[in-house]
Amino acid sequence: MNKQIKSVQIPGLILSISIFSFVLMAVATLLTYSSELSFTAIWSDPYYRHITRFSFYQALLSTLLSVLLAIPVSHALFRCHFFGKTLLLKLFATTLVLPVLVAVFGLLAIYGNSGLLAETFAYFDLPLPFSIFGLNGILLAHVFFNLPFACRLFLQALNSIPEKQHQIAAHLGLKHWNKFRFLEWPHILGQLPHIAGLIFMLCFTSFATVMALGGGPKSTTIELAIYQAIKFNFDLQTGALLALWQIILCALLAVFIQKISSTNLLNTNYKGTENTFAHRSFLSTCWDVSWISLIILFVVPPLLMVVLSGLNAQFFTVLTDIKFWAALKNSLIIGSSAAFIAVSFAFLILLASRQWRLVGLNGRADKIEMLATIILVTPGLVVSTGLFLLLREMGHIQSLALYIVIAVNALMSLPFVLKSLAQPMLHNAQKYELLCASLGISSWNRFYWIEWKALKSPILYSLCLSFVLSIGDLSAIALFGSQSFSTLPLYLFQLLGSYQMQSAAVVALVLLVLSVGTFIVIEKLFQLELKKRVIND
Structure with missing residues (x-):
């Protein structure tokens, strides 16, 4: 049984350490561009004092x-x-x-x-x-x-x-x-x-x-100043220094x-x-x-x-525009991929942390979850900045843009998913842990018959939450987006910037329907599931 417990804990532990290392890698890249680390220079500059x-x-x-x-x-x-x-x-x-x-x-x-x-x-x-x-x-x-x-x-x-x-x-x-x-x-x-x-x-x-x-x-904040320094001025030293400054303040x-x-x-x-x-x-x-x-x-x-x-005259014009469909396709790919990654990672991490909680080692459980939620003190734009600088040296920014945006959005959704699944998964283990051990139920069989059957609702809700958060995010795509790679939020921002208000209104409506509609569909699935349980009982 101890070997089985350790085998359950290992994937989650590896994932938490990998996430922590991933973020540290981005921060370490910032350090190479800010070797002097002269934060007094920020406070001595009137503009940076003002934005802080x-x-x-x-x-x-x-x-x-x-x-x-x-x-x-x-x-x-x-x-x-x-x-x-x-x-x-x-x-x-x-x-x-x-x-x-x-x-x-x-x-x-x-x-x-x-x-x-x-x-x-x-x-x-x-x-x-x-x-x-x-x-x-x-x-x-x-x-x-x-x-x-x-x-x-x-x-x-x-x-x-x-x-x-x-x-x-x-x-x-x-x-x-x-x-x-x-x-x-x-x-x-x-x-x-x-x-x-x-x-x-x-x-x-x-x-x-x-x-x-x-x-x-x-009316500029530190986070917006980072974006302006890198995207418009290409001042990597200032962008890196401000990003590190924001990490310290957030921590x-x-x-x-x-x-x-x-x-x-x-x-x-x-x-x-x-x-x-x-x-x-x-x-x-x-x-x-x-x-x-x-x-x-x-x-x-x-x-x-x-x-x-x-619902204006540009409605069908926008819906027949190839740029709209390309942005919608990218948004759906990013949202669904980030949601699946976030929920999968959260599930594996919570499998490890709940085993420690079951035996009273709450301190270890808190630490593994804290490693996975480091993004809370490291905003997505800061991580994107570090990765931007790292990939710039390799010369693969545009070819890997989609994967980087998915990864950053998955990380940004992870804390919310962990919070949504933590208590249901712990309660489920408290109910069935001894039963599974006595009957020898493990691996895929345990996931399907014990975890999925009992946790279907919170898992679907977490997928929905991650999806909606990811399709509406602008921070990661703002750095890696281009004319050939856009999402609905970036496309909407570009339309607003060029004063195409009617076209922007159509895109905003699509985003609203997509976001609210996702929750409505999930709620209907919950109701159908409850009806099935009542009929079966």
């Missing part, structure tokens, strides 16, 4: 806006039960994995200089009071992505409150504010550092949003977030509080309705505008 400060500044403002608005919105959603609430929460989940440029296009259609809001102001002979480009647009886009995400997590924290505590609060006569202060706020506060830290990291390493809405040197941020984050576990067996708020004051109801209306008006119109704008 701006990276922190926009991430801090984005986090504050997202978190502070999410608290009253999630509280209102928790207290109210209305038609369409389930659909709204599913829409919140969609914005998290929505391709960045699709959301950007939707926001431009509403808040842009030629958008719906500008037309409304023009009707009354009034100028648009703000520009979406620059800091305003970056904050708007970041809040659009992260506010629904934060709302879902805060709502999950509120849903973890035991029903008995609600009954005690009702018995004590706690009203709206006092109940929030003494009962609900502690649960929100327990998740606040983790949620705020995660959003801050996502905004700090944001690339496509800043690239599309940055609006010039005043420090990750350690800080880990220190302040809560490890509270949420109760997922919550049964609801339909009658908890049966008697509420008129003002309390107005307060909740106002916040729910605000989030609906903020999230729904940009997505609706993507659909309406995409």
